[in-house]
Amino acid sequence: MNIKSSKTLVTEALSEIKTISPDEALSMMNEDKCNLIDIRDIRELERDGRVENSNHIPRGMLEFWLDPDSPYFKDGKLDMNKEIVLFCAGGMRSALAAKTLKDMGFEKVSHIDGGFGAIRNSKFKIV
Known part of the structure; x- marks a missing residue:
């Protein structure tokens, strides 16, 4: 059996999708130009904040x-x-998810480089 590794899938997704920084995402959000979607598990939100x-x-x-x-x-x-x-x-699950949404036909899709870990170190407010 020859299966692709999760690392390969993420690498392939990253080559096909738009990746933005937390600062770029914050600017888009402040200008009301995006839907910011957290795809983490509910337990992650409860533990680490939103x-x-x-x-x-x-x-x-x-x-x-x-x-x-x-x-x-x-x-x-x-x-x-x-x-x-x-x-x-x-940033790995969101890369795969962004590729899936592109495959579904969504054109304006991106993901944040470094995910919540990077967001926490940016100017986003965590509640």
């Missing part, structure tokens, strides 16, 4: 909550005219 004004969509539900044909679609949760900016704890 980014103020971010939306929480667990990684396991992302595709279903954003697919208008899915019974789990969250209509009105996001402004689909704005860029979708994803982050996780360190």
